[in-house]
Amino acid sequence: MSDLSHRKSQKTIAVTDINGLPVKNTKLRFTQKSHEFLFGCGGFDTLAYISMKDEEPKMIPELGKTVQELMKDRTEKWLKLFNYATLPFYLGNFEPEEGKPNTEKLMNTARYLKERGVVLKGHPLVWHTVCADWLMKYDNKTILEKLLGRIDREVGGFKGIIDKWDVINEVVIMPVFDKYDNAVTRVCNEYGQVGLVKKVFDEAKKMNPGAELLLNDFNTTVKYEELIERCLDAGVPITTIGIQSHQHQGYWGKAKIEDVLGRFGRFGLPIHFTENTITSGDYLVPSEIEDLNDFKVTAEQWPSTPKGEERQCREIEEMYRTLFADPNVKGITTWDFADGAWLNAPCGFVRRDGSTKPSYDMLYDLIHKEWSTDTEVITDENGNVTLEGFRGGYTLSSVDKDVKLSPSSACVTL
Secondary structure (H helix, E strand, C coil), X not given: CCCCHHXXXXXXXXXXXXXXXXXXXXXXXXXXXXXXXXXXXXXHHHHHHHHHCCCCCCEECCCCEEHHHHHHHHHHHHHHHCCEEEEECCHHHHCCCCCCCCHHHHHHHHHHHHHXXXXXXXXXXXXXXXXXXXXXHCCHHHHHHHHHHHHHHHHHHCCCCCCEEEEEECCCCHHHCCCCCCHHHHHHHHHCHHHHHHHHHHHHHHHCCCCEEEEEECCCCHHHHHHHHHHHHCCCCCCEEEEEEEECCCCCCHHHHHHHHHHHHCCCCCEEEEEEEECCCCCCCCCCCCCHHHCCCCCCCCCCCHHHHXXXXXXXXXXXXXXXXXXXXXXXXXXXXXXXXXHHCCCXXXXXXCCECHHHHHHHHHHHHHCCCEEEEECCCCCEEEEEEECEEEEEEECCCCCCEXXXXXXXXX
């Protein structure tokens, strides 16, 4: 078993009761309520739930429930498992018509999740895909000004609610992306990869100096390493390296995961696995498909199967254990909570009908049992106690119900 000491902390505190007196020689329960580590998943079902919950109910005949009921059920199951959500800010969807952004819908969802203790990240501020078509009517100088303006609006407007951002997405391929013309590739070619990255990161940093700012990419080759090096040399304020790990063509395996961790860990920056997918169907996307978006199937053509679910469960467990054991990794985000979202792939923790897969139960046990601390401790004759556990927020409660702890003693952070 891996040494997880880097995930734990120790603290000695003086325990007092509500009258401010030391609680001596008393048995207390030390229970973890939150994790420092970011166990994440896309918050897309919650966005759908909050956006449509006041609308006219829409029945799903084959499930015998409404869309609203399905999304509510998924949201409740999501909240039991995760503490970190990615919310979509693709410019083409967020602002399909210039000057009419969907700010209210995203803000309502963000507040709903934050009120429930969820840490939030916006994805992405700049990307050549799902880019706004209305940008194309402008010259490159104006396009850049518009992109910086949306960074000002979103990073500044959501400050304090969303303080983590994928600032720019998939820069390695951006200059040579030729599937269709788009405004971001145009400005990337004019200002250069590093030039564009620096401009957008500097703008995000200006609007929220304390924000966590990620550079995010699916390319895990030396090209991404070289881009990071050039950006850091240019003074780009990258705070975290984002690594996508969509595995529709097969599980990476422990050896590849450790290789990626070793190569990107050398930068000394936190690493987030930002977009992880492992399927639970009986077949994979053919290896000759270079862009996963080119793989077109219906949901019915790619079902989750019992055999596939057992394999998915084993692979997810090995991947999470490998990542959690690496001190550079600060967060893991699975992209789709439910099957059938992106590319109709069966890669969720719950099936299309909302029922949980083995991977859901396995990950719940990892996060909330094996990687969580819940134990009894005894204060000494001075009312002091030394606490040790996985980093996060805790409650102290008395096993003897007659002892009422002070608020400062009842809440502990490691």
